């Protein structure tokens with residue numbers, strides 16, 4: 001019997017209740033679903049790839065056909081590498097459609113055997129995006145019903161001024177170390 005494996009690629013910065021809803025729906029129609037976090041060196045994310053992966057792993061631990069991985073490069077190439085035949089993407093509103101259609105058609109051009117499957121999250125999540133969650137959290141708004149509790153906790157930690165200071169200092173020190181390593185080599 002043919003087994004269908006799909007990837008669900010995205011930035012997930014941070015993962016939201018909308019993402020979780022889509023993962024649950026995807027896990028019901030695909031035999032295997034790989035949530036694939038893009039390692040994008042160009043963007044300055046709020047959460048590291050490792051943090052996002054950990055949050056997604058905790059959120060999806062109850063689904064036995066869902067795994068979480070990270071990838072870089074082209075989505076279609078990653079899909080081929082892991083033997084997936086479909087890409088799952090969510091469409092919340094008509095405003096998502098144009099971008100998603102463009103991406104789906106480009107992916108089809110690059111890899112005609114790969115199908116993009118669009119699913120809609122529950123209406124109650126249709127206004128949630130990672131960008132807005134970040135903005136609301138950064139401005140001190142309540143994000144409790146927008147993301148799973150473990151993500152809300154991580155966001156609160158990020159926004160805590162004392163922790164933010166420690167984190168900034170750690171980041172600066174890591175940057176200094178990288179620069180001095182580069183100079184030495």
Ligand code: PNS
Nearest residue numbers: 009010011012038073074075103106107
């Ligand atoms: O959650 P996002 O940021 O909307 O996800 C976008 C993502 C990761 C699916 C898209 O940027 C992507 O596929 N990037 C990988 C590079 C790639 O394949 N680019 C061509 C896409 S048509």
